[in-house]
Amino acid sequence: MSFVRRYLLPRLITYFLVVFVGLTIVFFLPRFLPSDPIQAYIDRLITQGGNLNPEYFNKLVETIKELYGLQGSLWNQYVNFWKRLLKGDFGPSYFQFPTPVMKLIRQSLPWTAWLLFVTTVISWIIGNILGGLAGYFSDKKWVKILDGIAMVIRPMPYYILALGLLILLAYIFPIFPIGGGFAIGMKFTFSWENLLILLKHAFLPALSLVLIGVFSWFQAMKLVVQSVKTEDYVKYAKMGGVEERRIVRRYVIRNAMLPQITGLALSLGQIFGGALITEIVFSYPGIGSLLYNAIFTGDYNLLMGISTLSILLVTTSILVIDLLYPLFDPRVRYR
Template sequence: MNFVRRYLLPRLVTYFLVIWVGITMIFFIPRFLPTDPVQQFINRLVAQGTYMDPKAIEEMTETLKELYGLKGSLWEQYINFWKRFLKGDFGPSYYQFPTPVIKLIKQSLPWTAWLLLVTTVLSWIIGNILGGLAGYFSNRRWVKILDAIAMVIRPMPYYILALGLLILLAYIIPIFPIGGGFAIGMQFTFSWENLLILLKHAFLPALSLILIGVFIWFQAMKLVVQSVKSEDYVKYAKMGGIEEKRIVRRYVIRNAMLPQITGLALSLGQIFGGALITEIVFSYPGIGTLLYNAIFTGDYNLLMGVSTLSILLITTSILLIDLLYPLFDPRVRYR
């Protein structure tokens, strides 16, 4: 009972409060933008040479406002938004009208989920192993070499590294495709040939994310390990004659991993926001590209759908790691 009242309940209250605040901000912010999706849609029809009399334009405006949830006062729109949200309905997309937003998200989400899930986990594992060893054996030559490489790659923006890989391995040395997630005109079926095509298209985006990610985790883990290495219990373990490998594995790395686990939970939640710039550079059909199109076209519904999904998954991942953290750190108790 103490667990529910003192530990679980406060976190659940915070969880739902953060979701409410985040989704409320997503609702209001697009409505303060200078773009009007309804007017843009009508202007596009007119620019294409479609003749519409004023009465038809007025009727279409009212219909589109209702579809986009822009009808009525701001408060009425807010109430209607929550009613639709609880049903999982974000309305139709603007730039792919009349396709529902939820359908576009379902189409793009698997691409981003697999790409970023694999790259995040791999970069986390590799970066923490290298960073842990580098932090403990900081005077080794290979550590200095890795530090020099990290100082070059770590500050590099994603899009610079992505463009560099694209130019080198798709243009100069045409090993991988220039962009896309699958071969044009082909329908995906589960076979080894199609799997290889998928991996070939995903390799460059994955490589750009892994290279940056590895050195981010490497530097963070190295600093934590260097701090843990100077703790008294590590010095006592050395004085007690405990084998150095055991000290590194059981005492240093294990304790240094605790903040990294929290960082992993946050990274996993952010996966579903998409790797915006990376997906655009490689024309990868994921959530990042979808979000870019939503911002560029002023698509309220699509923007709210993608952002809401990201908020839900980030807050949920934080809640889960908060509840599971005592399993990783015995010093934390459910109290």
């Protein structure tokens, strides 16, 4: 009962409060954008040669307002926003009308999720292992080599590294496809041949994300381990004749992993941030490309759908890690 009252309940309250505030911001923010989706839709009809009869103009405007949730006062729009949100209905997309927003998200999310989730986890594991060993054995020659590589790759803007890999391995040496997530005109079915095509298209974007991610986690973990290894309990373990391998694994890296676990939760929640640049550079289908089109066309419904999904993913991942934290840190269980 003490765990529920002192640990679980405050975190659940914070979780729902953050979700509520975040979704409220998602509602108001697109309405302050300079673009007007209704006027943009009418302008598009005019440029395509559409003839707007004045008799039906007001009816058309009212219909579009209803589709975009812009009907009535701001308060009415806000109430309707929550009603539609609880039903999982964000209405139709503007630039792919009349396709529902949720259908577009369901089509794009698997591409982003598997690529960025897998690369984030891989880079986190490799980066923390290398960083933990490098922080403890900092005088080794291989550590200095990795430090030199990290100093070059880590500060490099992501799009520069991505474009460099694209030019090198897709243009100069045409080993991998220039862009896309699958072969053009082919329908994906589960077979070894199609799986290889899928992996070939995903290799360059995955490699660029892993390289940046590995050296980011490497440097962070190395600094934490260098601080942890100077603690008194590590010195006492050495004086007590504890095997060095055990000291590294059980005393140093295990304690240094705690802030890295929190960082992993934030990284998993913020995969849409990496999706935007990755998918634009490599023409990769997914949430990033969808978000870019939504911003470019002023698609209110699609912007709110993607932003809502991002907020829920970030807050939920942090909540899950926070609830699992007592399993990693005995001090939390003690308190």
